[in-house]
Every structure is written in C-alpha cells, then in structure tokens.
Amino acid sequence: MKMNIKKKYLDLVEKLEEISHLSGVMSTLGWDQEVVMPSGASEARAKQMAALAGVIHERMTDPQLGDCLATLKETDSFAFSAFELCNIREAKRNYDLETKIPKKLAMEMVALSSRAHPIWVSARKGNKFSDFSPVLNHFLELKKEWAQYAFPDLNPYDANIENFERGTGMAEITPIFEKLKAELIPFIEIIQNNPYQPDASFLQGQFPIAKQEALGRQISTDMGFQFDQGRMDVSVHPFCGGSHPTDVRITTRYKESNFIESLYAVIHETGHGLYEQGRMVESRDLPVSESLTMGIHESQSLFWERMIAQSNFFCAHYFETIRATFPDNLQGATVDTLYQAINICQPGFIRVEADELTYPLHIILRYEIEKGLFDGSMAVDDLPEIWNGMMMKYLGIKPPSDALGVLQDSHWSGGAFGYFPSYTLGAMYACQFYKTMVNELPNTEKNIEAGNFFPAKNWLNEKIHSQGRLYTPQELVQKVTGEPLNPDHFIAYLKKKYTAIYHLD
Amino acid sequence: MKMNIKKKYLDLVEKLEEISHLSGVMSTLGWDQEVVMPSGASEARAKQMAALAGVIHERMTDPQLGDCLATLKETDSFAFSAFELCNIREAKRNYDLETKIPKKLAMEMVALSSRAHPIWVSARKGNKFSDFSPVLNHFLELKKEWAQYAFPDLNPYDANIENFERGTGMAEITPIFEKLKAELIPFIEIIQNNPYQPDASFLQGQFPIAKQEALGRQISTDMGFQFDQGRMDVSVHPFCGGSHPTDVRITTRYKESNFIESLYAVIHETGHGLYEQGRMVESRDLPVSESLTMGIHESQSLFWERMIAQSNFFCAHYFETIRATFPDNLQGATVDTLYQAINICQPGFIRVEADELTYPLHIILRYEIEKGLFDGSMAVDDLPEIWNGMMMKYLGIKPPSDALGVLQDSHWSGGAFGYFPSYTLGAMYACQFYKTMVNELPNTEKNIEAGNFFPAKNWLNEKIHSQGRLYTPQELVQKVTGEPLNPDHFIAYLKKKYTAIYHLD
Numbered sequence A, B: 001m002k003m004n005i006k007k008k009y010l011d012l013v014e015k016l017e018e019i020s021h022l023s024g025v026m027s028t029l030g031w032d033q034e035v036v037m038p039s040g041a042s043e044a045r046a047k048q049m050a051a052l053a054g055v056i057h058e059r060m061t062d063p064q065l066g067d068c069l070a071t072l073k074e075t076d077s078f079a080f081s082a083f084e085l086c087n088i089r090e091a092k093r094n095y096d097l098e099t100k101i102p103k104k105l106a107m108e109m110v111a112l113s114s115r116a117h118p119i120w121v122s123a124r125k126g127n128k129f130s131d132f133s134p135v136l137n138h139f140l141e142l143k144k145e146w147a148q149y150a151f152p153d154l155n156p157y158d159a160n161i162e163n164f165e166r167g168t169g170m171a172e173i174t175p176i177f178e179k180l181k182a183e184l185i186p187f188i189e190i191i192q193n194n195p196y197q198p199d200a201s202f203l204q205g206q207f208p209i210a211k212q213e214a215l216g217r218q219i220s221t222d223m224g225f226q227f228d229q230g231r232m233d234v235s236v237h238p239f240c241g242g243s244h245p246t247d248v249r250i251t252t253r254y255k256e257s258n259f260i261e262s263l264y265a266v267i268h269e270t271g272h273g274l275y276e277q278g279r280m281v282e283s284r285d286l287p288v289s290e291s292l293t294m295g296i297h298e299s300q301s302l303f304w305e306r307m308i309a310q311s312n313f314f315c316a317h318y319f320e321t322i323r324a325t326f327p328d329n330l331q332g333a334t335v336d337t338l339y340q341a342i343n344i345c346q347p348g349f350i351r352v353e354a355d356e357l358t359y360p361l362h363i364i365l366r367y368e369i370e371k372g373l374f375d376g377s378m379a380v381d382d383l384p385e386i387w388n389g390m391m392m393k394y395l396g397i398k399p400p401s402d403a404l405g406v407l408q409d410s411h412w413s414g415g416a417f418g419y420f421p422s423y424t425l426g427a428m429y430a431c432q433f434y435k436t437m438v439n440e441l442p443n444t445e446k447n448i449e450a451g452n453f454f455p456a457k458n459w460l461n462e463k464i465h466s467q468g469r470l471y472t473p474q475e476l477v478q479k480v481t482g483e484p485l486n487p488d489h490f491i492a493y494l495k496k497k498y499t500a501i502y503h504l505d
Helices: A002-035 A039-060 A063-074 A082-100 A103-126 A129-150 A156-164 A170-193 A209-223 A259-277 A294-308 A312-325 A335-341 A359-375 A380-395 A421-440 A444-449 A454-463 A473-481 A487-501 B002-035 B039-060 B063-074 B082-100 B103-126 B129-150 B156-164 B170-193 B209-223 B259-277 B294-308 B312-325 B335-341 B359-375 B380-395 B421-440 B444-449 B454-463 B473-481 B487-501
Strands: A230-234 A240-244 A247-252 B230-234 B240-244 B247-252
Touching (some): A002 A063, A002 A082, A002 A247, A002 B002, A002 B039, A039 A082, A082 A129, A129 A380, A156 A170, A170 A359, A170 A380, A170 A421, A230 A259, A240 B039, A247 A259, A294 A421, A312 A335, A312 A444, A421 A473, A421 A487, B002 B039, B039 B082, B063 B082, B129 B156, B156 B359, B294 B454, B312 B444, B359 B380, B421 B444, B421 B454, B421 B473
Parallel strands (some): A230 A247
Antiparallel strands (some): A240 A247
C-alpha cells in the first residue's frame, strides 16, 4: 500500500513537472513576442501559442492526473511531507479549475479575449466607450458564469478575486479600502492645498538612453539580480517574465526625456525578478515552489520600488552616481531635493503614472466599480459618468476623455476582473514586511544608505521567496509579521513620510 | 465516400498543422538558447526542450495519424491535387521515419548525442582523439542499426545520406566527387605554385563592430531580406533559424579584426533566410511548403554568398560603400583588389574557413572517410592518420594537431553522418542555378553591379523557394536548369574564375 502511494505521488510529480516545463516554454514565447518577435510573425505566433496552450490544457485535464489526485487526496495526510501535501493540494486546485469549467465556456472566454483586445485599443484611440461597452458586458456575463463553475460557494465577484488573491474577498477588502479612503482622501487634499510644494523640474531634460540603461543595470545588479540567470531588455510595457527561476527576464522602456520612469520600472521589475530567482532550490518545477499570489508578487516589486528605492537612504547612496551620470541636469540638486522630487504627490488621470499616495485611490475606484458591476448596482453603460464622478470625489480631478478615464486599462478587455485589488494589497503587504524587517534587522536603513542590499534580499529570500506555496497568503503574513494584514501600518507610513516631505508639521 | 476522404484529408491537415506549430515553438527555443538565453538556464531549457520534443514525437507517431495516412494512401491519387498528394506523401515519410525506429534505439541516440557533445568539446580542447573515438564508434554502430530500420532497402551509408539528401546516394556522389578531385587537386597545385598571388593584407585591421553590423544589415536588406518578418542577431556560430516564414532569424558573429568573415556570414545566412521567407504563400504550415533538402538549402546560401557576393559585379557595386565605411583600411584598394582579396585560394586546415576552390576537397575527404567507416574499410582508431594522409594528398598540408584535423567538426558528435556531401552538392546546385538564371535573365550581371537584386531574388522565389516539396531535388534541378546535376558547370566556373584571378592564361 505505502509503496503504491509513493508510486502514485511520483507519477504526480512527473506529470506536474511536464506541465511546468511546457508552461516555461509558453512563457518564453510570451517574452519573445513582447521583446524580439518581428511584427509580421504575430499571426503565426498566435497559432503556435494556441497549439501549445492546447497541449498544456490536455495535460492539465488528463484523466490519469485526476485519478492520481483522487487517490492521493484520499490518503492519510501523515503519509506526506508538507512539501508533498502542498504539491497535491495545488495540483488538485489547478486540476479542478481546469476541469470544472465547461469547454464551451472556456473557449468563449478565449475567443472573446482575442476579439476584445483590438476593440478596446481602437475604442481608447477613438475615445469612444460605447464601442467597448458591448464586449465589456459580454465578458461580465461570462465571468459571472465562470465564477459559478470555478468557485460555486463564493459570491461571483469574490470568485474572481479568489482567482488572483486566494483567501481574500470583499469581506476583507471593503473595510480596508474604506479606511484607506477615510484617511487618504483628506490627506491628499491637505497636500494639494499646502503652500510648500517640492520642485521636480530638474528631472526633465535629455538623458541619453545608453546611460539610463547602464544605470538601471548597475542598480539591478546591486539589488542582487543575477544576470547569469536572467536578462534585462526593452518592451512596450515593462514586465517580468522568463521561463524558470534560472531564466528570469525583466524589461523596461526608455524615454530620452525622463530617466526616473525607466529606472524605477527596472527596480520594480527587479523586485519581481528577485522573487522568481529566490524560489526554493529544490522542487523548482513543482507547484510548491511557485510564487504565491498576485498580491504577494506585487509586494516584492513594491518593497524595492517604494519602500527601499523611494527612501531618502537610497537617494543618499545613489545621489553621486546619478549626478555623475547626468551631470548637466542634476548639478543643482541635493539628496533631499532628489528624494522630494521622486516622491511628489500629484493627483492624475492615469493609474500607472500615479504616486504612492494617490495610487490606492485609483485601485479603490476600480474595485468599487467591479463590485457594482457584479452586484448589479452599476450598469456598464453608465461607467464613464460613474468613473468621472468618483475621480472628482477621490482625487478632485475629472478626466477630459474616456481614454484618460474608464478606457485607460487593458485588464477588462481580457476579462481580468478582481485583479486590481492585488496592487494595493501588495503595497500594504510590502509596507508591513518592511516594518518587520526593520525591527528584525535594525541596520536596514544604514545598509541601504551604504548600498548594501544583501541583508534585505536575503531576508526576503528566506521569509517569502523560498516559502513558495507552503502557506496561504494570510498564514504567510501572520508568520512573517506576527499579525494579519493591517492597513494601519501603511497609513502611518504614508502620513509620516508625506508629512515630512511637505513640511506639514 | 468522397466526402469521407475529404474529411480524412482535413483531419490530416489539422494534425500536420499542429505538428508544424509545435515545431515552430521548438525552433524558437533553439534560437533563444543560442542568442539570448542566460547561461544559468541551460539545465531548465534542456528539460523544457525534452518535454516539448516528447509532445511532438507523440503527435508525429499518433496512431490516428497513421490510420488517417493509411486510408489516404490507399485512395486513388486522382482524388487529390498535387499539393494534397505532396502533403500526404511527406506526412507518410515522416510518420514512417518516426515510427519505424524502435523507441529504445531512438532514446539511445538522443542520450548518446547529449553525452557525446561535451566529450567531443573536451577531446578537441585537449587535442586527444582517443577520448572521442569510443563515442564515435558507438554512434557509428547506432547509425548503422538506425539505417536498417529507417531505409531497409538502402545500404546503411546511403540511408544516412538519404536522411539529408533524398534520392541521392553513393552511386551519384562518388563519380561526381572523383571528377572534382581529378580537376581541382592539380588546379589548386598550379595556383599554389603560381608566381602571381593576390594581396589581402588590407583586409586586416580594426573594423568597428557597429559599422560592420550596419553594413551587414544594409546588404541583407538590399538582397531582399524582410526585417518585419525576420531578425539579425549575434551567436557563437552563424545560423538561420526562426519559427515560421514570417519569423526568420539569421545570426552572425563579429571580429573587430576582420569584417569580411562576418559580412559574408550575413550574406550566406540571408540566402538561407530568403528561401524561408520565400516559401509558398498558401500551406505554410504544411509539409508541401517546406524547404526541400539540406543541399537545396545550401544552394540558396551559396548562390548569394559565392555566385553573387563573391563576384566582381557585387564588389563593383559595394566598393564605395565599403571604402566609406572603413576609410582607414581601404584607402588604397580598388574594386579589383577587393575582388581578388576576397577570393584568395589558400589551402588550410579548417573547413569552415576554406575558400570556394579548396572547400570541396574538405568535403570529399569527410565523405570518403564516412564511406570507409560504414563499409568497414576504415577503422575509427586509424582516423587521425587517415585524415592527415588525405589532407596531404588533397591539399598538400598536414594538420599539426587533431584539433585542427579530425576533431574540428561537431557533426559526428551528433551522429550526423551523411550530412557533409550536402555542402558541396549545394555549391554545385548554386552554380548550375546561377548559370541558368544568367541565360534566362541576361541583365543579371548588370543588375548586380547596379545593386538591383530583386530580379535574382524573384527568380529564386519563383523557381525554387515557392516550389516547396512538390518535386524531388532531382526533378527540381531538371525542371529549373533543363538537365540533371552536372559538375562540369561547377568545374568550368571555378576554372574560369580562378584562371582570371591568378592570371593563369
């Protein structure tokens, strides 16, 4: 009997590793498409990716995998280690998710996704929401239907959030977001009306791209990114991809007129990259080693981007390097003016350009809209008006067009409802992790100022990256920080930081 | 009945297209590995490629594919178009080749191939043939066994040649190679002893890589390579890869001290690339559109490299461009000295560095050795001595080491016996095609001198690239040139060209 179970488990491992290898291939295709593929190859590439997706789906829904999992799930859990139990649990979750969705619905979602993307692109370009609203409505219906198959015990919107942020739903998010709103909206207003405003004009100018690239590469290396197990390239939208923890590929984009945007994209993606490169050394082709959730992944990019690289300690360390790189532009700057300039709070229309303080409100707005769409209290056709009204209420500005408003993000054109909250959950996780780290490693700030990032990297490697999926996000946060996710840390951090920057006290 | 057959054919098409898409994915992985993959990812990549190879093998040996092919092969051929018949014929050939080899043997060959490559690398590095000879012996045994399963009606060495150059075997190759030997060996000796020798010293110097790259890209573009459906990058060994006719990827390598090597690698690989980009517009995911054989592929690269780019017309067109690119080095050069310098005949040890005239003898030497190994008249252990003796006899030089002799090529470490003849078959095809083109398009030389390569490209597109696998290589050569492969054209071309260069008349 025991031998038999061991063999079943090894069968499972073999099947899961094959799926992992093929998924790595798929990621390579995705990177290739965004970074190096000739434009004329897009049709052929779509067919190649569809063929491979078909194979992966076939493997993921293999009835033999199902039988194997059924036997293992029935087995006394004491027969397995925590690693093995995690692989069985994760494999079962994935198998259920793949097999519970009727093929017709799955194909409808894929088809709508390819159809909706160009419609969204052209609606945004033409600034015409009504061109996009029919597909948005259609996707909403499909995703409601999907939710009933995927997580029948959950409210449909919770099911969509569960897809990205397991164990977290409206019951957890709504009170947290209410608190953020109550604290941040008036605080941003105070900042807006404050007589003292930092100056960022010296960050405008001409910054040769080759110098930007060298600087980004240096800082990424300093952070601990291993370029023998990764790459850095250029793409339209920065991302972190790659096929394996030994093949992690980050990208950025360059504007000659602005080096901060590119540099902080490199730092952000390096944060994601360090998570992937830091995965447990064993079992790298099994679910137990995979990154936990979207929110935890985002916590790693924001840990480095916001908590470390937007700190005055980081500015102090790199100030001379940056000034030497761009001497014409930064000759009159100081560590403090640089620190202030990269942290300016300025309500704007575009989420991806938002600062640390206004960003959560962009997310909350989207969350409340998605919630309203799923519970029927909002209608798709009313979204432009709703959007603009909420922008006024939360940030005091009204988008002049839908392109700069409700049509700005690609997420909904791919049916990715329930994804947005992860960004702000990630920011709060990052803040809470950082606070814990500073307590455990009291030299953290000195180390950052000295450019010694290894203690921070090693701490994250040990506490988070190498933990894979052994714990739920809730368990992990409790285990690492000693308490559940607590937005008070985030609020206190933002208030303290911005009170100082804006001389509010 | 007819409806049923049509449906069977459509089933076949669907299966073949899936195999084509997945093979395109495999090619992308291969390119990625050679060009951009971080070094630390090699182990993960090997597993990914093995997983995908497993899937492709599964699809290629799918019993349903076999049933489908059996039904279609039994069908009256009048039911199908020439395109359809070609797809059925090619699919049957591939299916048979995949299924006739016992799994144990196929796995042994794959395993030996991975094991043999590093052994060859280290034997070459250590200059010790005896380290490599056991695996070479082993591969020889496996390839003899393979031959009996793959092409039981053929002599084992013929079976290995058939794998690369269908329809051609020792019966065709030996008399041609004997003729080449009889003509070229004494001719090269005359050239060697000739008092007049061209000067190529001005091709040594410092040639900035960025300028080399720009020049290569310009000439590749002039030749008609479409960069919206292809790329040019750097790799250790130049190659032409990519995943599809709309995604053709050529590579070169740069030496600061020598621009000719890199430039002619670009031209050579562009020749391969034009074949791929020029494949028939329909059926691009089906066997009918695929390139015909190794020899025909090589004829396309050599057509551009040797017949066009090593001509004085090509030198005349690009002379001013090249001189303007590297003014320090070429200030004293003329069109004629450039033409002579890039065509110098100089017996050397290394095949890949050989000139047009000595290259065939490197091939003939390898062909005769492979023949001897397969028919038992030569023993692996005696190869260093045999090699060196033949080098003396054919080229009048003796390699000072096995690294510069019998260990120089990677082919045998991968079990690729029967591959070498394709290089010289390609050179002869190229010459014969070129002669026909000049007859059909009398302005060819004027066009080359004017930098107008479109007539040549279009001629190749129409006569060769777009013909796919509709004809055998023998039929194609007959159809295009009006006669079978005839080495006399090649010999006459070489004699005329080199008689002029060396002022022999």
